[in-house]
Amino acid sequence: MSRINNSARDPLLCYVTDRRSLPDFELGKARETLLSKIQAAARAGVDWIQIREKDLSGRDCTSLAQEVLLRAAKSPARNGASARILVNDRLDVALSERAGGVHLGEKSLPPSEARRLVNAVIPSQDFLIGASCHSLEAARSAASDGADYLFFGPIFTTPSKAAFGAPQSLERLGEVCRAVSIPVLAIGGITLENAPDCLAAGAAGIAAIRLFQNARDIFSPVQSLRKLTR
DSSP, X not given: OOSSOTTOSSOEEEEEOOGGGSTTGGGTOHHHHHHHHHHHHHHHTOXXXXXXXXXXXXXXXXXXXXXXXXXXXXXXXXXXXXXXXXXXXXXXXXXXXXXXXXEEOTTSOXXXXXXXXXXXXXXXXXXXXXXXXXXXXXXHHHHHTTOSEEEEOOSEEETTEESSOHHHHHHHHHHHHHHOSSOEEEESSOOTTTHHHHHHTTOSEEEESHHHHTOSSTHHHHXXXXXXXO
16 A cells, blocks of 8 residues: 555655756766755755666765755755655665655566565655556556556656657556556656646646756746646
8 A cells, every 4th residue: 555645636746856967067066056956846845856866876876865865854845844855766775864765667676675675674664665667557567566656657758749649648647547546646848838737637746857957946836836736
């Protein structure tokens, strides 16, 4: 059974990081810029922040996770809640730093095995295990294997173009949402303009990089998305 309430009307918002896409990455200043954006996202009230920096070594990923957790804890949203920090793929880092969860790819560790390891280390901790999926079959498999939530996509390959054509990709999103009982977040080219279509299809929320990371003032997109209902 998922540890997340799938009946809540407010959409779940997840900022997925990508420091390599920041303008100052080549200048070697991306880490501090990324941390500033993460801190702003936490203050703006995003629910989750997923550290998705696949090129980092275990040591560097651990260092980044430590700083992200520290800044998020010191930057609660206006309602007093702190953003949950998820670590992409690196269960070892998520466990060692007591993050809020791990996000697994389709070729990563199965959710059931991840849960077994989590229970062996921190059995009483509130720890989410999410999974990415790109098909109905993969979504059903991850849900039945114990994932707490799913990312499904890409819905849109660009802000104006869907991965399978807008109607088809949204239809597939709806099929996945109806097929599983755990929350499904839409990902891939999500904008303020197409986010309502994803929620209307049944998504419990949205996950995005550019929508949050490229915003001059992250409060603006978060506030706009908070006005939407499922």
